Amino acid sequence: MFFHQDATFEQLSIHRVGNKAQDEFYVLSDTPIDIAQDEVLPDLLMQYFMKPFGKANEVYRFYHPNDDLQLNEVYYFAKQYFEAKIPFHEMSQQLAKHLYEVSEHPKIKAGELYVVALKNVQLEGEEHDAIGIFKSENKEAYLKVYPNAGGFDLDYEQEAININKLDKGVVVVKTEEEEGYKVLVVDQTNQSEAVYWKDDFLKIKARNDNFQQTGNLLKVYKNFVNDKLDESFELESADKIDLLNRSMNYFKTKETFDQGEFEEEVIGNPQAASLFKEYQENFAEEFDTPFQSNFEIASPAVKKMTASYKSVLKLDKNFHIYVHGKRDYIESGFDEERGLHYYKLYFENES
Known part of the structure; x- marks a missing residue:
């Protein structure tokens, strides 16, 4: 998280990067921007730059095809x-030059590049x-209404930036340097040419350590239980919840994940276990994220997924039943007289 x-x-520098394929150029500023004396701007910039990363679930690392991070x-x-x-x-100027060199797709938009030094970001x-x-590519028109001579006047800003819509951003966290740092990425543009940000400019790949293995x-498994098992097995909602509870209990009580042990203790059905392994392999191939059959369970990742x-x-809009265990204490059926489904719950004590 x-x-x-x-x-x-700590510091902020702004440059402009054009599209190299369109014979646009880059413009480098001579000095950083001083915002220390402004009481409002730092908070607005923090919202603009950092708020989108609150939803960034994937952690990446830098890499290079030649396996030389340098x-x-x-x-x-x-x-x-x-x-x-x-x-x-x-450093910010060198990053702007590098971004310009990889901006070769004809549809890549020119925009401002912001580089900031940050203190006290918290990750995991x-x-x-x-x-x-961060890069801003899209501009919008904004209206400004203000009091004037006992009434109001109206003005506009034609090429303004919406601070609630960051186009592209990356946060490089100063930790695990030898593995390629921890890197968070935001890219709100989905066009095919937008891959230049991740693939050409940053050259990043999904982290594959114990935290990532545990979370993935x-x-x-959650997607498998909710979406895939119904194709081969008739499962009630209570059965799915039981499978999810058993898996979460496994990860909370074990120190190490073992694929065979998990399939036996949690899934408990050879056919379902085979389906799960196939589901894993499809995910690994699609997202280029291989699974290990054994790894140390990362508690922060378990807590994050809980x-x-x-x-x-x-049940309709009338009842919510929280199920934490004891699947055999729940029965379901259909009442022919009322024409309604029902659950029957058994318990020892009422708290």
Whole structure:
């Protein structure tokens, strides 16, 4: 989970990057922007830059096809800055030049590039320094209404930026340098040419450590139970909740995930286990995220996924039944006389 509520801006530089294929150029500023004396602007910029990352679930790492991280331009310049080998503003200029060089698709829009130095961003429970890189491509017209001579007057801003619509952004968190840092990405443009941000400019791939393995396994298993099992088995909602509860209990009580053990203790059916393995393989191929048959379970990833594991039976708009275990204490049926379905619950004590 990513939090920016306690984060602060240390420095900010702005440049403009054009489309190289359209013979547009880049414009580099000479100095950083001083916003320290402004009481409003830092909060607006923090909202504009950082708020979209609250929904960024995937953590990436820098890489290079030649397996040499130093050849990844964004990683290299970020590392130089983190190690105080290059001034912040010079780093931002180098990043702008690199973005310009990869902006070769004819439909890539020109825009402003913002580079910020951040303090106290929190990722997965730990605070770190970070670098934020953001690009604004789309402008909007805004109306301004203000009092004037006992009434109101109207004006407009033609090429303004909507601070609730960040086009592209990346936060490079200063941790796990040798593995390629922890990297969060936002890209609100879905056109095919937009892949240049992730693939050409950043060169990133999904992290595949214990945290990612744990989160992906839980995510895939939840989707498997909710979407896939119905094709081969007749399952009631209570059965699905029971399967999800058993899987969450497995991850909360075990230190290590073992595929065979999980299939036996949680799934408990060879045919369903085979279907799950096939479902995993399809996910791994589609998202280029291979699964390991054994890995250490990351508790923060389990905690993160707990909220999405719903254990509630919703019956019309009248009742919600929270199921935490004891599937054999729940019976369901159909009342012919009333023409309604029903659940029967058994319990020892009422609390």
